[in-house]
Amino acid sequence: MGTAYKELFKLYDIIQNGTERSLESFLEENNIQINQIIPCKGIGVLHLAVGVEPPEKSKKCTELLLKNGGDPNLSNDDGVTPVHIAAIWGRLDNLKLLIGCGGDPSQRDLDGHSAFDYATREEQWEVFDYLHNVIDQTDGSPGHKCAYTLDLERVLLTTDQIVAEYGPITDEITQEKAPTRKTELINEWCANNSLAINKLYPTIIGDTYLIDDESAPWKSTCLDFTENITLDLTKDRISSDVNTSFKSCISKRLTSVEISGIQKLQFTSDESKSIDNSNGLNHRISVYENFSLPGSPSNITHKNYNTKTSLKKKNPKNTSSLISSDFSQELDKVLAVAQNKTNEWLCGKDVACNTRRSSASSGVSSNYSGGSIVLANVHEEYKYEDREEDVVLIEKRLLVSPVVLPCDDGAENVTPDMTMVSVASSLPASVKYDDSTLRKELVRLGFTPGPIQDTTRNLYLKKLQALKNGPREDVEALSDNLQGLNINNKPKKTYSIEIEKSLRTGDWMNDLTIHMELERKARENFTDTNKKWREGTAKTSFTYLLLDPRMTDNLPVKAGKQNKHLSWVTFVNSIFYVGKGKRSRPYSHLYQALTLWKKDFKTSKDKKVQHILDIWSDKVGVVCLHIFQNVIPAEAYTYEAAMIDALGLTSLKNLKVGNYYGVVASWPLKERRMLGQYLLYKAMLIFLSEGERQLRPDDLD
């Protein structure tokens, strides 16, 4: 014990008088327990390092100690932690590191002061702002200025054969007439498409287009398309409306819903129904949103909400009167997207100093009508930059619906390199396995089957089902391949009873009336502006979910091909954090992790940060799903809390459960969880339609 203190004193001395270099070598040579309060001095070494002069050295020392396992929450006899010291001395860089490593700014010392109090008392406003922004205690910062820019970096178009990358360019390229050869056509199409995006910059629209080759000759559609866009582009560079019209030709039209808001938000939903829509194969819904982006955003703020409400009001009316219950769900999904998109867009627009430059149109399509077409996946990469905080993140958006490049069946001689991939081949594995897949599956599950023949096939199918033995009882479980299994094999997380139940069967998705009623009640309550809500009534907040991309594995793209319940299971399993954010810094929840990442930390005591670092270490970005945009903070807190309760704190990286406000606070836990479940369900629909957005540091390749 005595010797340990001796070394600790030596360490103390080095920090105070020595150089970083000597500290580094000392730490390497000696294995000391640094999380101790040194007698006489009354503080630990980390306390000293955080406050030592000059700041440069202090930064280095803090970093070194944290990397060697220093505890940012080590309190001395007065209850003072290194976090307090950093706040008192205004050592912002140190503070960021400390909080990133799990330091708790709300911890109070024995006098009852938290880091916030000290920051205020010592007039360390930088620290104060930082704490408020990152920790999100209260919405104290005046004005909600947008502290970030989001610019399109590049667009990646991948098909099975080609990977094309497009960067934004500003100069004009003249359009040529459509060429005749198929390869060129497609290339040209790609070029047009990206050109559209490039030229529309700073107004980016048009992520996905779907052209139906059966009902319309492709060439003309293509032409249509480009003309439309280019025309709009040239005349609308600076202001006024961008009206892009999309053609979608559908053989049988059942219903058509049009909702036109004040902001010229067009919303159409076309559904074509054919005999076996039970598996959703011949079932298509397309939504196209056209946004108008007026040059002067000054007068929009008010109207925004009008749009929103008008959309909402129209929603139930239309669904009930026009669409049979069969479709109402799909429509629900579509509306959820539409709404979310609108909200996002609104959020982007009514702030004058906002530099967010993209407002994308969304195309939702689930259509496998057969025929020969090429699927091209479009990835967009955006660069998110927050200069104040020195944060750069790359946001990769994997668009939901692949761009469908149609082509007719072998009418022309198809060059081998452009062999068309028929969608049919990628259709979901049906209940019937062919012998070799069946064998493979069985072998993979550790069972060696004998010859699979007519007389034995059924037996092996049964065997396979028994082996899979998932929680799902339905026959379709048989067709759930690999992925479903991975989920089942993962160390099981435990959720609340409601979610657990919902994971077992997908039946509940067919009847959501109770849930919807709960949500409606909750939402209505928050529209009461006369009440005093925590953090005011400015609609600046949203709720977000962080998902693990290693588990979602680009779920939105697969979702159309697999049963919805499986998507739900994957979705729920991949969530690792639920939080509430403000739109001025939508990605601030990643800042802590990024701060550590830049310093080459690989571990953190904060579970959430640790998880994010793990994901980044695996060379993928964190999937960040923003939902329920533009709500008042109290509402966002409530939604957050409901979702945390639904998922259960143990299955998340959240530290504590959330707070409920308004009428929801008086509900029994079961109802709150049901609300949470429904919110998650909505979140999934949004996720499936928006596509995955992965956020990663810019130096990650």
Next chain:
Amino acid sequence: MSSTSQKHRNFVAEPMGEKPVTELAGVGEVLGKRLEVAGFDKAYTVLGQFLVLKKDKELFQEWLKDTCNANSKQSADCYQCLKDWCDEFL
């Protein structure tokens, strides 16, 4: 092994030759008829299936249940019968 039936012991005692299915332990008149309808008229065809299923008890019992609606006692007897026969003569 003391609890095996006379029928079982008879079957396992010698090569099966051209014995009909009904000679198998666990397969009586009714099941025998059903098996015949399904094309398994000789004991050796059932043996064939038994071997194709790699002598797997579970699968074989399942197969017998599917083919002739055998109950678990019957299928277990039949399995054991073929199993013992194989141990002896294969």
